[in-house]
Amino acid sequence: MNLKIAVLPGDGIGPEVIAQAKKALYAIGEVYNHEFVFEEALMGAIAIDKTGNPLPEQTLNLCLNTDAVLFGAIGDPKYDNNPNAKVRPEQGLLKLRKALGLFANIRPIKPYKSLIEASPLKREIIEGVDFTIFRELTGGAYFGAKTLNEEGTHASDLCEYSEEEIARIAHLAFKSAQNRKKKLTMVDKANVLETSRLWRKVVQKVGEEYKDVALDFLFVDNAAMQLILNPKQFDVILTENLFGDILSDEASVITGSIGLLASASLGEKNALFEPIHGSYPQAKGKNIANPIASILSAAMLLEHFGLCKEANVIYKAIEKAIEFKVVTVDLKSDSKFGTNEVGEFVSNFI
Amino acid sequence: MNLKIAVLPGDGIGPEVIAQAKKALYAIGEVYNHEFVFEEALMGAIAIDKTGNPLPEQTLNLCLNTDAVLFGAIGDPKYDNNPNAKVRPEQGLLKLRKALGLFANIRPIKPYKSLIEASPLKREIIEGVDFTIFRELTGGAYFGAKTLNEEGTHASDLCEYSEEEIARIAHLAFKSAQNRKKKLTMVDKANVLETSRLWRKVVQKVGEEYKDVALDFLFVDNAAMQLILNPKQFDVILTENLFGDILSDEASVITGSIGLLASASLGEKNALFEPIHGSYPQAKGKNIANPIASILSAAMLLEHFGLCKEANVIYKAIEKAIEFKVVTVDLKSDSKFGTNEVGEFVSNFI
Numbered sequence: 221m222n223l224k225i226a227v228l229p230g231d232g233i234g235p236e237v238i239a240q241a242k243k244a245l246y247a248i249g250e251v252y253n254h255e256f257v258f259e260e261a262l263m264g265a266i267a268i269d270k271t272g273n274p275l276p277e278q279t280l281n282l283c284l285n286t287d288a289v290l291f292g293a294i295g296d297p298k299y300d301n302n303p304n305a306k307v308r309p310e311q312g313l314l315k316l317r318k319a320l321g322l323f324a325n326i327r328p329i330k331p332y333k334s335l336i337e338a339s340p341l342k343r344e345i346i347e348g349v350d351f352t353i354f355r356e357l358t359g360g361a362y363f364g365a366k367t368l369n370e371e372g373t374h375a376s377d378l379c380e381y382s383e384e385e386i387a388r389i390a391h392l393a394f395k396s397a398q399n400r401k402k403k404l405t406m407v408d409k410a411n412v413l414e415t416s417r418l419w420r421k422v423v424q425k426v427g428e429e430y431k432d433v434a435l436d437f438l439f440v441d442n443a444a445m446q447l448i449l450n451p452k453q454f455d456v457i458l459t460e461n462l463f464g465d466i467l468s469d470e471a472s473v474i475t476g477s478i479g480l481l482a483s484a485s486l487g488e489k490n491a492l493f494e495p496i497h498g499s500y501p502q503a504k505g506k507n508i509a510n511p512i513a514s515i516l517s518a519a520m521l522l523e524h525f526g527l528c529k530e531a532n533v534i535y536k537a538i539e540k541a542i543e544f545k546v547v548t549v550d551l552k553s554d555s556k557f558g559t560n561e562v563g564e565f566v567s568n569f570i
Numbered sequence: 571m572n573l574k575i576a577v578l579p580g581d582g583i584g585p586e587v588i589a590q591a592k593k594a595l596y597a598i599g600e601v602y603n604h605e606f607v608f609e610e611a612l613m614g615a616i617a618i619d620k621t622g623n624p625l626p627e628q629t630l631n632l633c634l635n636t637d638a639v640l641f642g643a644i645g646d647p648k649y650d651n652n653p654n655a656k657v658r659p660e661q662g663l664l665k666l667r668k669a670l671g672l673f674a675n676i677r678p679i680k681p682y683k684s685l686i687e688a689s690p691l692k693r694e695i696i697e698g699v700d701f702t703i704f705r706e707l708t709g710g711a712y713f714g715a716k717t718l719n720e721e722g723t724h725a726s727d728l729c730e731y732s733e734e735e736i737a738r739i740a741h742l743a744f745k746s747a748q749n750r751k752k753k754l755t756m757v758d759k760a761n762v763l764e765t766s767r768l769w770r771k772v773v774q775k776v777g778e779e780y781k782d783v784a785l786d787f788l789f790v791d792n793a794a795m796q797l798i799l800n801p802k803q804f805d806v807i808l809t810e811n812l813f814g815d816i817l818s819d820e821a822s823v824i825t826g827s828i829g830l831l832a833s834a835s836l837g838e839k840n841a842l843f844e845p846i847h848g849s850y851p852q853a854k855g856k857n858i859a860n861p862i863a864s865i866l867s868a869a870m871l872l873e874h875f876g877l878c879k880e881a882n883v884i885y886k887a888i889e890k891a892i893e894f895k896v897v898t899v900d901l902k903s904d905s906k907f908g909t910n911e912v913g914e915f916v917s918n919f920i
């Protein structure tokens with residue numbers, strides 16, 4: 221197979237972890253005879269520094285015209301504590317999601333057996349956990365109108381959803397549930413929010429086409445609790461953009477490290493793959509960032525194109541790295557291995 | 571002291587747990603020579619059933635003219651899965667919060683030593699945890715304009731905040747931090763939301779008056795993770811309405827049961843005290859609901875009026891109940907004690 225892949229290393233530890241993902245894909249290409257052509261481009265704080273624009277035209281065009289996007293991480297503290305900054309790195313990512321129509325962000329949560337002890341949760345709580353979060357990614361408060369009055373004393377964010385926006389991701393989530401444990405949990409705040417009530421109505425309706433899937437509803441406050449009290453109850457979780465952002469980061473604690481989780485963002489035509497962790501600026505350039513999430517996002521990319529055997533080889537390689545404790549310090553505080561070494565181990569294993 | 575207390579038992583297990591809180595207050599009154607006069611009123615689903623209105627005029631007037639409100643729980647599943655319901659129980663509570671100007675909801679999180687094992691989190695994670703969440707309670711998406719178009723295909727919720735709304739709760743939170751470990755963590759989503767950027771700006775400004783308090787910022791997705799990974803890092807958490815709703819329920823898992831947490835909602839003139847758990851309709855009338863959160867909310871009421879010695883007696887009594895395992899099934903699955911028995915134990919101890 222020939223794949224043209226746009227690579228956006230982004231900020232902080234992004235470039236370091238992306239380098240390991242590329243290594244793994246090169247190794248797969250060689251062994252299984254695929255041609256992966258990578259083209260790098262700027263996005264995020266680094267793009268602002270170099271061009272003034274968090275998502276330069278050139279980057280957007282590249283992404284629109286490749287088979288898939290591999291993305292590192294975004295964000296720089298110099299923007300976070302400056303409420304007056306006019307341009308921010310995150311705008312690049314949000315604009316890209318919107319422009320590529322990446323409406324579904326999919327985050328699988330399944331702990332590694334040999335890492336059960338790394339979680340802050342007790343073994344009996346997390347053993348056997350296996351669920352996937354479907355987070356809507358191009359709607360809600362992320363993209364609604366924002367206002368700030370002239371005096372800078374009053375601000376607002378609008379959360380909006382339409383029936384179509386909800387229905388299209390609901391279909392994906394129900395289909396996924398059909399191939400899994402046939403259970404879908406919709407998370408919302410329908411006792412307070414109008415958009416949540418629309419979500420409930422539309423998801424109930426879509427659900428009628430998937431009679432074999434059991435549908436239930438949880439308020440988001442309760443869901444935040446249930447994720448920790450009894451995560452085994454979940455199979456597929458479906459939710460809107462901001463709730464999905466919060467709950468999927470929360471769910472990462474089940475696996476012991478956010479450095480182990482990747483996500484796929486899918487649209488009608490495009491697809492983007494990224495670790496769920498952020499740019500972790502404190503670790504930048506230190507060769508300590510965990511590259512597994514980024515390598516996993518490369519494996520999700522392969523799966524997306526039907527290269528399941530190849531993806532499985534990467535999953536196996538990662539399992540081996542974890543089993544042999546070739547891991548970064550987030551997983552083993554006295555580890556002697558860095559980002560590079562873990563990446564090397566994985567690609568050598570392929 | 572003479573106190574006139576409005577009692578709103580509400581829905582589900584509300585009446586059962588409120589009865590135990592009243593018992594404790596009667597006992598305190600007798601022993602310490604205070605006169606507590608209780609007046610009951612309707613709110614929630616039960617108020618809809620009896621009057622068509624989740625917050626009848628009479629209830630509101632009573633609450634406006636008492637020293638404090640003791641509230642049970644709200645909500646009924648017959649409204650939750652009906653997105654077309656015109657009147658909902660929760661509207662009663664939201665209207666009451668607004669009418670009483672209860673802008674600050676305060677939720678202390680501190681696990682009981684003898685219950686450390688009841689938490690899904692490991693002992694080393696939760697031992698020593700002691701923080702308080704300040705949740706803004708009368709602004710944000712809860713109270714902004716809501717729309718649903720005629721065809722029922724498009725909905726919106728507006729999240730709004732003004733400088734004053736933020737500043738007044740920020741002052742309370744900073745003052746609380748001054749009396750604690752002098753650390754305040756503001757939680758927001760300033761990389762995406764305009765309202766969050768306003769929060770950051772205002773809280774930074776207010777913080778200049780509290781130089782002895784260390785101020786830091788976390789994005790809400792990261793905060794949802796940190797609460798579980800390392801809850802000991804927190805002292806006072808300050809956040810907006812919806813984030814506070816999610817994070818405080820999540821934080822309840824630290825203590826092992828949401829049945830153990832109470833909250834105070836404060837305004838300029840009024841104060842309301844309630845358990846943070848919901849109406850738990852499945853348990854209604856079964857004498858299995860944990861009354862501790864409700865009894866604790868009565869203790870918070872006493873503290874609010876300066877009756878700290880009396881509040882401490884209740885705290886002690888609850889500690890004893892837990893130590894002697896006179897607890898409900900949420901804390902000990904084979905427990906023989908019910909709501910009533912736990913309540914009796916506590917008030918007998920006073």
Ligand SMILES: CC(C)[C@H](C(=O)O)[C@@H](O)C(=O)O
Pocket residue numbers: 294295310313465761762791
């Ligand atoms: C960087 C930020 C804008 C982004 C989000 O909130 O969507 C991130 O947290 C994520 O989850 O991908």
Ligand SMILES: CC(C)[C@H](C(=O)O)[C@@H](O)C(=O)O
Pocket residue numbers: 411412441644645660663815
């Ligand atoms: C019942 C509901 C409206 C309420 C809220 O969301 O504020 C509850 O969850 C709470 O936290 O007090």
